[in-house]
Amino acid sequence: MQNLHSLLDGFAHVATPMNLLIALLGVTIGTAVGVLPGIGPAMTVALLLPVTYGMEPTQAFIMFAGIFYGGMYGGSTTSILLNTPGESSSVVTAIEGNKMAKAGRAAQALATAAIGSFVAGTIATLLLVVITPPVVRFAVSLGAPDYFALMLLSFVAVTSVLGASRIRGFASLLIGLVIGVVGIDRVTGQQRLTFGVPQLADGIDVVVVAVGIFAVGEALWIAAHLRRRPAEVIPVGRPWMGRDDWRRSWKPWLRGTAYGFPFGALPAGGAEIPTFLSYATEKKLSKHRDEFGRGAIEGVAGPEAANNASAAGTLVPMLAIGLPTNATAAVMLAAFEQYGIQPGPLLFERESGLVWTLIASLFVGNLLLLVLNLPLAPAWARLLRIPRPYLYAGILFFASMGAYAVNAQPFDLILLLVLGLLGFGLRRFGLPILPLIVGVILAPRAELQGRRALQLSGGEWHGLLGGWVSGLIYTTVLVVLFWPLVRRFVLRRRARMVTE
Amino acid sequence: MTVLVGYVPSPMGMAALQAAIGQARFRDEPVLVVNTSRGDAYVDPCFAQQPDLDAVTRELTASGVPFAIRQLMQGRDAAEEIADLADAQDVSLVVIGIRHRSPIGKLILGSTAQEILLRVSCPVLAVKAATPRRISRATGPSRWPLPSEP
Numbered sequence: 328m329q330n331l332h333s334l335l336d337g338f339a340h341v342a343t344p345m346n347l348l349i350a351l352l353g354v355t356i357g358t359a360v361g362v363l364p365g366i367g368p369a370m371t372v373a374l375l376l377p378v379t380y381g382m383e384p385t386q387a388f389i390m391f392a393g394i395f396y397g398g399m400y401g402g403s404t405t406s407i408l409l410n411t412p413g414e415s416s417s418v419v420t421a422i423e424g425n426k427m428a429k430a431g432r433a434a435q436a437l438a439t440a441a442i443g444s445f446v447a448g449t450i451a452t453l454l455l456v457v458i459t460p461p462v463v464r465f466a467v468s469l470g471a472p473d474y475f476a477l478m479l480l481s482f483v484a485v486t487s488v489l490g491a492s493r494i495r496g497f498a499s500l501l502i503g504l505v506i507g508v509v510g511i512d513r514v515t516g517q518q519r520l521t522f523g524v525p526q527l528a529d530g531i532d533v534v535v536v537a538v539g540i541f542a543v544g545e546a547l548w549i550a551a552h553l554r555r556r557p558a559e560v561i562p563v564g565r566p567w568m569g570r571d572d573w574r575r576s577w578k579p580w581l582r583g584t585a586y587g588f589p590f591g592a593l594p595a596g597g598a599e600i601p602t603f604l605s606y607a608t609e610k611k612l613s614k615h616r617d618e619f620g621r622g623a624i625e626g627v628a629g630p631e632a633a634n635n636a637s638a639a640g641t642l643v644p645m646l647a648i649g650l651p652t653n654a655t656a657a658v659m660l661a662a663f664e665q666y667g668i669q670p671g672p673l674l675f676e677r678e679s680g681l682v683w684t685l686i687a688s689l690f691v692g693n694l695l696l697l698v699l700n701l702p703l704a705p706a707w708a709r710l711l712r713i714p715r716p717y718l719y720a721g722i723l724f725f726a727s728m729g730a731y732a733v734n735a736q737p738f739d740l741i742l743l744l745v746l747g748l749l750g751f752g753l754r755r756f757g758l759p760i761l762p763l764i765v766g767v768i769l770a771p772r773a774e775l776q777g778r779r780a781l782q783l784s785g786g787e788w789h790g791l792l793g794g795w796v797s798g799l800i801y802t803t804v805l806v807v808l809f810w811p812l813v814r815r816f817v818l819r820r821r822a823r824m825v826t827e
Numbered sequence: 828m829t830v831l832v833g834y835v836p837s838p839m840g841m842a843a844l845q846a847a848i849g850q851a852r853f854r855d856e857p858v859l860v861v862n863t864s865r866g867d868a869y870v871d872p873c874f875a876q877q878p879d880l881d882a883v884t885r886e887l888t889a890s891g892v893p894f895a896i897r898q899l900m901q902g903r904d905a906a907e908e909i910a911d912l913a914d915a916q917d918v919s920l921v922v923i924g925i926r927h928r929s930p931i932g933k934l935i936l937g938s939t940a941q942e943i944l945l946r947v948s949c950p951v952l953a954v955k956a957a958t959p960r961r962i963s964r965a966t967g968p969s970r971w972p973l974p975s976e977p
Contacts, residue, residue, distance in 0.1 A: 364869065411869065554902055557864050557871035711869040 337687030353390035357397020368398030369654035373537035377729035384666040389688040403440040416598030416634040419606045423626030428561040430622045438566035439576045440631040441700045447584040447632035448693040451639030462647040466672035471779040472793030476800040478773035481594040499758040503766020526738040533661040539743045542726040544750015546719040576628040583632030591640020598634040605629035657764045828919040836879035838956035839924035846954040847922040848890045857893040863908045866900040906942030922952045
């Protein structure tokens with residue numbers, strides 16, 4: 328009951344004209360960056376973070392939440408009309424969505440994506456309201472060793488579960504950890520990796536890292552691959568659905584939500600796994616299985632619902648524990664720190680107004696997104712006509728302005744360029760970006776918790792094994808780490824048994 | 828000598844193509860169809876996709892005029908590409924389609940037709956589509972009669 332009351336309070340805060348306007352701005356920007364391939368919500372939040380310094384934290388987070396949700400909506404438009412996923416979370420949507428569009432059913436595909444996203448987003452946000460407070464109560468009972476273990480799990484999961492190559496994932500994570508520990512050691516006061524440069528003593532600002540890796544890296548990458556054959560956009564009218572489409576869509580929406588939310592909430596969840604699982608399930612359960620591969624509406628409805636539900640799921644660990652599970656959440660977590668707000672279980676106590684307003688704004692943003700996307704999908708598709716040089720010139724402008732605004736030091740611009748080159752290198756060699764960002768953001772906090780645990784035990788290693796929670800987490804970490812070895816062993820034995 | 832036609836997938840482009848075919852027959856010269864894009868946007872409505880190119884090929888084959896089709900994507904404006912091709916390929920006539928543009932639109936976005944008219948060294952034939960989409964009051968149909976069908 329207490330939660331419901333707080334949520335209603337949150338709605339009261341959102342419903343001021345200024346906050347509604349900011350929510351509208353957020354979802355509009357979010358949809359736009361979702362539509363454009365290569366520019367995602369994580370990059371956008373990082374770019375806009377310095378711009379929001381003048382705002383109240385609540386308003387900034389209303390905008391960020393809008394961008395986050397909007398990106399999930401916008402990605403589907405590009406997937407369906409262009410067969411180029413705007414976001415990694417809508418890769419699966421492109422499989423059936425583009426086929427539907429080519430068969431002249433683009434309007435229905437866009438409609439089921441938008442309405443499914445709305446349904447899933449609303450249900451998942453409700454789940455967020457119900458589930459987060461118990462998670463917070465549990466998180467408060469955790470000690471430093473448990474947090475350290477959780478962060479280790481997050482590192483391992485983000486590198487091993489997602490992406491094609493574990494080695495690339497770990498390489499990226501280690502680069503992130505190195506960037507994360509630059510600066511003065513808070514316990515001993517030693518300078519680490521500063522090379523005698525005084526500006527590095529405070530560490531490298533997360534905003535500079537995020538903007539450099541996401542924005543400058545992407546801009547360099549696009550500049551290196553500028554010429555490409557323009558694709559054909561499939562003309563579409565106003566999205567709408569017939570009675571038959573509704574009948575075939577509602578079950579996939581609900582199943583997609585059921586997949587998306589828990590996967591979003593797990594470390595290393597993200598939207599890729601649940602969208603793919605949802606697609607596979609719908610393919611198996613559908614009565615129109617022959618239509619799969621030629622444009623089945625279930626194959627759009629399920630994954631689109633799953634990716635929006637996972638967006639809400641991502642917010643559970645972010646708000647309750649301070650653990651990011653995708654790139655946007657990682658950057659939003661950095662934003663909390665920029666505003667001097669300590670993320671973690673105490674967030675609900677200390678900043679209860681902010682958190683509940685943020686959650687209420689998710690409901691409002693979802694509704695706004697439905698209104699924006701359903702009638703305006705063809706208009707959004709026109710964004711793809713913008714020549715990329717103009718687009719990326721604007722992004723670089725915001726990137727340099729943002730990096731400079733953090734500390735007003737020209738040195739940060741040099742750092743920005745260096746990190747941009749690093750971002751280009753990551754893309755060139757196929758290293759995933761998420762582990763790096765998670766590493767940069769969690770490295771100082773993991774170090775803090777780990778050393779706190781060691782200090783409490785007087786430097787004894789068993790201090791890291793706090794209780795059953797950390798024990799359980801370490802077991803999971805080991806299983807995830809050694810799973811490929813175990814599997815190979817099992818397979819070999821099985822093969823040997825077969826040959827014998 | 829060749830007749831060069833700047834083609835875009837629209838009624839205006841089709842009108843230019845038909846005019847070029849007429850000119851090629853009259854001069855007994857081959858047609859060179861050129862379609863360009865800077866290739867820097869994800870979507871370019873001026874870039875002919877396969878169905879459009881098929882329609883062009885059909886039209887040209889039916890006319891019996893020898894022809895070649897070139898699609899260029901080198902990061903340069905259509906006007907630059909056509910002017911350079913006209914100089915390099917020994918072109919006798921350039922045919923382009925034109926449409927009504929508002930002064931503000933021209934001020935902001937520029938006019939490819941105007942660029943070509945001023946840049947190309949050989950004569951340029953400018954053709955309007957048979958059914959103009961928009962006719963402003965100032966330059967209504969009475970002052971600018973539509974060209975009769977060839």
